[in-house]
Amino acid sequence: MEAFYIILLVGTVLVLAAAFSSLLAFRFGAPLLLVFLSIGLLAGVDGLGIRFENYSFTFMLGSLALAIILFDSGFGTSLHSFRIAAVPALTLASVGVLLTAGVFGVAAKYFLGFSWLEGFLLGSIVASTDAAAVFFLLRIGGINIRDKVRSTLEVESGTNDPMAIFLTIALSELLATGQGFGGLDLHFAVMFLEEMGLGVIFGLLGGLMIVWVLNRFTSDRGLAPILVLTLALLVFAFTGAMGGSGFLAVYVAGIYSGNRKMFAKHQITRFNEGLTWLAQIIMFLVLGLLATPSQFPILLVPAIGLALFLIFVARPIAVWISLMAYDFTQQEIGFLSWVGLRGAVSILLAITPILSGAENGSVFFNVTFIIVLVSLLLQGWTIKPVARYLGLIIPPRIGAVDKLELDLPGKATHELISYRVLKDSPILSGERIPRWAMPSLVIRDGRSLRYQYAGRLRENDQVYLFVTPNYTKLLDRLFASRVPVDDDDAEFFGAFAISPTRPATELDLAYGPGLLSATEQAMTIGELMHSRLGGKTEYADRMRFGSIVLIVRETDELDHVTKIGVSLEPVEPATKLPIFINMREIAHRIRDQIRKYRGKPVPGRPSA
Template identity: 80%
Template sequence: MEAFYIVLLVGTILVLVAALSSLLAFRFGAPLLLIFLAIGLAAGVDGLGIRYENYSFSFMLGSLALAVVLFDSGFMTPIHSFRIAAAPALTLATLGVILTTGIFSLAAVVLMDFSLLEGLLLGSIVASTDAAAVFFLLRIGGINIRDKVRSTLEVESGTNDPMAIFLTIALAELVATGQGFSNIDFRFLLHFVEQMGLGVLFGLLGGVMIVAVLNRFTSDRGLAPIFVLTLALLVFSFTGTMGGSGFLAVYVAGIYSGNRKMFAKSQIVRFNEGLTWLAQIIMFLVLGLLATPSQFPSILLPAILLALFLVFIARPIAVWLSLLPYDFTQQETGFVAWVGLRGAVSILLAIMPVLSGVENGTVFFNTTFIIVLVSLLVQGWTIKPVAQYLGLIIPPRIGSVDKIELDLPGTAHHELISYRVMKDSPILAGERIPRWAMPSLVIRDGRSMRYQYAGRLKENDQVYLFVLPAYSKLLDRLFASQVPVDDDDADFFGAFAISPTRPAKELDAAYGPGLLTPAEQNMTVGELITSRLGGRAEYADRIRFGSIILIVRELDDQDNLRSIGVSLEPVEPATNLPIFINMREIAHRIRDRLRKYRGKNVPAVK
């Protein structure tokens, strides 16, 4: 019992220190994973002297924590974000992981004197991005970028783990048994299809089960988060037992259940958020304790070179080839390539060579640990400056809004929402609250009063309203500060604005001709943009039309196009190299060159 209390005391102190140190991440923008790993290293055998070498327990604990993180990531992903980013994100999560593995393995063979199979094993270990680091830096780091780019990064980080895990386990077995490439046959592909297929199938069925159970047993709101957690882990473990990817299943179950109406959803969200923080802290601390920094010097230089190769060569090439068919600008592709943070998943997968009995398995673990540290130091601290340099920070559509959503007991179809009245907001300028919103209470200077008796609302008033969930966004503009498009935003939104109702033929005549398909001839400019964006336009979306760029400048409350910006200057490339050009851009450049060539060869009229 004394040993138990000592272990519990030390573990509690480490978790507490990690939780408190997270304030540094919010203050200085440091990646949380880096801080948690540093605490684990400082407490380990080369720091405070805590000797911890249980690789098997670390892998099981890390897998459990990763399942919790992935479920919460899926639960908080809106289905709209998944739809607009599914194709490019899933391409990155599959083809991108394979390309990264293959390209990286060539450098590993040269720098680490590995065989090709060992290089592929190390490449598969570091091929996936870290969901926890990406979600934290994008959602909490204050980086306001296009929804399509943000969603692509978030969905990729949540879906590329199963692919990397499958490759790592399979390659570790091949290296450990010495079978080599001779054992790779059709069954290898069949096993992959089985894992991914069962993962998606059981994930969807698990999501349906979670929603059905929660909405049926509505007696106690305090038990709802426990039901969700245990059912999510049931989906994870059952799928793994049946030969599928439990990580993919739990992520899919999170997406499905998170986008359905569920009993006590606000309590579930808050519980999941706290549990995810705890899971990340424990996972990162344990992986930090497992490392032995005194073993790093012998491989430090090649490991750092491999990390730089991954950041500046392997990841960018893999991302460019994966996103080539999609309509991403050079800046957006360059940013996706840069936000490829490696983290806990890579360190967790680096345990597999040790567990599989691979010769010098600790070399894989130590090399991966150094690569992760370099990735977090180089990429983690520079994501926002890189986004600013590439011109991807978009002006906010509305100002700050302080809003709290509360679930109502029973089967009510309304939500209780609390807004704090912001300075210069439309509601202070005299705009009236719509009839479909039912204000009930106002808290002013610590005193509560009925809305009817509160008089005209004042700054910092807290207003409670009953509203249908679908209409909550319409109230945001009333209580948020107005954010007009300033003259300073001309660099982003173009030199002037046009109406989306103007015929697209006018654009074709001015900046074409011949750029419209027969189906687009009778469209308006707004319909043209919406069509080329896949049926839905988002704030700050942009498309190229000949020599100009059309930018979504303003949307109304129903997300219909209200104003289109026109940029007369082509978007500057993210790099002078043609590495980040998509197929449509390549076609435009070929067309432009052919026109210039024909213009030069036309004889002058005398």
């Protein structure tokens, strides 16, 4: 019992140290996951002297923590975000992982003197982005970028682990058995399809089960989060036992259940957030304890070289090739390639060669650990500055909102929402609450007032309203604080605005002619943008038209474009080199060069 209390004491002290260190990390902008990892290193065998060498336990604990993190990641991903980013994100999660592993594997062979199989195994270990790192930095780091870019990163980080895990386990098996690449056969392809297919199927069925159970068998709000967590882990374990990818299944189950009406959903969300924090802290602390920094110096130079190669060569090449067919700008592809953080998943996978008895097992682990440290230091600390440098930070659509959503019993068709009236909010300036919203109560200075007797709303009033689901975003605008951005901000939204209802032919006459197809000539400017942007337009979307750029300034509640900005000069390229440009941009440049060669003026530019 004495040993148990000592272990528990040390463990709780480390978790508390990590939790309190997060306050300093927030203040100085340090990547929190790096802080957690560093505390584990300081407490380890080369620090305070805690010796921890249980690789099997660490792998199981890390897998459990990762399942919790992935479920929460999926639970917080809206179906809208998943839809707009699913295809490019899944391309990155499959083709991108393969390309990263392949390009990096070539470098690993020569940097470390590995065999080809060992090089590609190390490439598979570090090929996936870390869901914990990406979700934390994007959701908590205050980076306001275009929704499609953010969603692509989040969905990619949530879905690329199964591919990396499959590659790592398959190559580790080939290395341990001595078969080499000759052991690759149709069996591995069938096994991959089986894992991914079962992961998706059991994930959807698991999401259905979670929603069904919560809405029928739960009467205690305090029990609901525990029940959801248990069911999510059941999906994870059952899928793995049946030969599927448990990580993919638990992520899919999170997306499905998180986008359905559920009992005590807000309590579940808060519980998941807290549990995810704990899972991240424990996972990174244990991985830090497992490392032996005194073994790092002999591998430091090649490992740092490989980390830089991964950041500046392998990941950018993989992202560019994977996304070339999609409508991302040069800046956005550059940013997507930069936010390829490596974290706990890579370190966990680096344990696999050790467990399989590979000859260079410790080398895989130590090199991977150094690569993760470099990634968190270099990329984790610079994501926001890089986004700002590339011009991807977009002005907020609305200011801050102080909102609380409350569950109603039974199958209510309305939601109860509470807003605190903020200074400079439109509702305080005289804007009226829409007729479809039903205000019922106002809390003012500790007193409860019926809305119709409360008079004009005042700052800090707490207003309770019944509202139909999916309309809350409209109310958010009424109760939000003032946006500190001018509507005619030329730096981001262009020099002037045009109406989306004007004929597209007018745009063609001014900046063409000859830029419209026969079908597009009958469209309005708004319809043209909607068509060329893949049938979906978002706030701050951009579309090149000749040498100008059209920018979505405003959309309505149905995501129809209501105002378009015009930038007379294209956005400055992310780099002078012709990289990170998509197929549409390549076609534009080829057409411009042909026009120059034939002596014709380039559309939108004055002739010499």
